[in-house]
Amino acid sequence: xxxxxxxxxxxxGNACRSQMAQGWAMKLMGGRVWAWSAGTTPAGLSSxxxxxxxxxxxxxxxxxxxxxxxxxxxxxxxxxxxxxxxNENCPAWLGGGTRMHVPFxxxxxxxxxxxxxxxxxxxxxxxxxDFITYLPERLAKD
Numbered sequence: 119x120x121x122x123x124x125x126x127x128x129x130x131g132n133a134c135r136s137q138m139a140q141g142w143a144m145k146l147m148g149g150r151v152w153a154w155s156a157g158t159t160p161a162g163l164s165s166x167x168x169x170x171x172x173x174x175x176x177x178x179x180x181x182x183x184x185x186x187x188x189x190x191x192x193x194x195x196x197x198x199x200x201x202x203x204x205n206e207n208c209p210a211w212l213g214g215g216t217r218m219h220v221p222f223x224x225x226x227x228x229x230x231x232x233x234x235x236x237x238x239x240x241x242x243x244x245x246x247x248d249f250i251t252y253l254p255e256r257l258a259k260d
Contacts, residue, residue: 132157156186
């Protein structure tokens with residue numbers, strides 16, 4: 119585990135975006151990275167995030183929302199904030215590695231009926247997938 123880069127995806131609630139990013143990273147980069155997700159104010163795993171990730175063939179139902187302080191013992195090589203509030207409140211102790219900010223819309227605030235909300239979750243899921251697909255190239259530049 120020491121030779122494999124350790125990446126943290128950080129958002130506010132650790133309910134949707136960071137959980138999806140962790141799921142995609144383990145699926146698309148599995149074995150080449152260790153990925154975690156956490157929040158500055160954990161809110162509970164979103165059932166809609168679980169649903170849309172399952173649709174993409176990734177099971178995040180066993181993920182657990184956690185506060186970023188639970189991960190203080192890990193020296194991350196890269197911390198990626200996926201929302202503006204987490205970027206603004208990113209703890210100083212995470213500063214040892216590369217830091218990247220990539221804000222994604224918060225699907226938890228999607229308006230409309232259930233299907234309209236799920237479409238927002240799917241869009242954000244796919245945007246995160248696209249970001250993770252090119253993450254190795256971005257990390258190599260830093």
